[in-house]
Amino acid sequence: MEEMISVAQLHERLLALSGPLAALDLPLLDAHGATLASDLLLDDEVVIKNGRLIGATQIALAASLGLDRLPCRPHPRVVIISAGDDLVEPGSKLASEEDEFESNSWFLTTFVREAGAHAFRVHTIPETSEQLQMIIEDQLVRADLIVISGESGDESFDLITSVISKLGEITVVTPNLAESGKHSYGLIGPEKTPVVTLPGDPVGNYLSAEIFIRPMILKMLGNSDIYRPxxxxxxxxxxxxxxxxxxxxxxxxxxxxxxxxxxxxxxxxxxxxxxxxxxxxxxxxxxxxxxxxxxxxxxxxxx
Structure with missing residues (x-):
């Protein structure tokens, strides 16, 4: 049953799905863009705080202290999928007036990378429930989060939601957000991997990525500040x-x-x-x- 909720309510529910990832001891170059998992001390003074995003200057500081590894929250692995029989890969030709070039997965892949995630874009665009389920099940082994979107008119939303509902408990909601539409979310697969379905319209897709997906990724990173200024x-x-x-x-x-x-x-x-x-x-x-x-x-x- 679809539920009408506020933007704040959906934001809160999605954050509840995305806890900080377990800390790893990473080599310095692999730590770049990750989040420090504990305070870095020099003579009992904190020089890099827990939760700080690790950039080039933090890498340089760690190296100057003789460190070749840092305790970090690793980059979340985010799988990006687009589904719908009217979607066409850029570089191909549109076969009919109903066809549209697929842009959401290209945007989402680069967007979540900018937020600090390792993004995996699925190149195949599934058109049937069987194809989509096979792709999702194959991707679960490398995903901390799966983000799916469909066509601009959301014709494939029900297809996507029906498939992920076979793999876990899914909730469908519509936030009271202008230029948006239906979303679905839940935990799927044996590892209870978070999955979110976004509106297919590119503007609504962008807004949901900014408002909902980016904070989820930063929370997974253990970032001390998950919001835009x-x-x-x-x-x-x-x-x-x-x-x-x-x-x-x-x-x-x-x-x-x-x-x-x-x-x-x-x-x-x-x-x-x-x-x-x-x-x-x-x-x-x-x-x-x-x-x-x-x-x-x-x-x-x-x-």
């Missing part, structure tokens, strides 16, 4: 929103430090061009020019 800025011109739904408008910060909502919010161009998201809660119907809004910073250029 936010700040309050003035709005450049009036915007409206549907009351009762949360909304995240793709935007940029102009030279005056004001948030500018991009035109054509339904286009992938707005995602590619945006550097922040204007966050509007369920109660907001209108924000006038000059009023303060909260923006989620998705590019360091806006910090």
């Amino acid at each position: 936010t700040k309050k800025v003035k709005l450049s011109k009036q915007i409206t929103s549907d009351a009762g739904k949360s909304r995240y408008l793709r935007a940029v910060i102009n030279s005056d430090g004001q948030a500018v909502a991009l035109d054509d919010q339904n286009s992938l161009t707005s995602i590619s061009s945006s550097t922040c998201l204007i966050s509007l809660n369920e109660k907001v119907e209108k924000v006038s020019a000059g009023e303060l809004v909260e923006v989620v910073v998705t590019s360091s250029g806006n910090l």
Whole structure:
């Protein structure tokens, strides 16, 4: 049974599926991009805190102390699958007007890598329940998380959900999020691997990846901060929103430090061009020019 829930409720439920991965003692280069699993001390002083993302400067510091390994939360292994009989791999030709180039798995694979995961994109696009089940079962051995999406009209959502429901207990929900749709989630397989099905529409897919999937990965990493930075800025011109739904408008910060909502919010161009998201809660119907809004910073250029 499909359930209507708030964005915060779905966020909380998905985080509950994704605990920190067990710590490993990793060689320095393999530790790059992982998260430190315990404080690194120098003369009883903490020089790198537990939960800190390990970058090039942290690697250099560890090496200068004579360390060749670090205790880390490993990179989560995230398997990305797209399913649907109208999806076509880029580089091939569209056979009919119903066909569409598959873009979600390309986005999700690179997106979760940027968040610190090891991403595995499944190149085969399954069209039947048998094909999809075989692929999922094959991928379970290398997955800490499986993310699946379908076609832009979500025609394959029921197919995907029916398959994963055979492998575990699955819940179907619709968050009150504008430009979104149905999601399903649960634990599947012998190791109770988390699985999440996202909307097939590329804009909805992007929003769900930002709001739900990225925090899951950072929690698996044991990161001390799993959220994008936010700040309050003035709005450049009036915007409206549907009351009762949360909304995240793709935007940029102009030279005056004001948030500018991009035109054509339904286009992938707005995602590619945006550097922040204007966050509007369920109660907001209108924000006038000059009023303060909260923006989620998705590019360091806006910090």
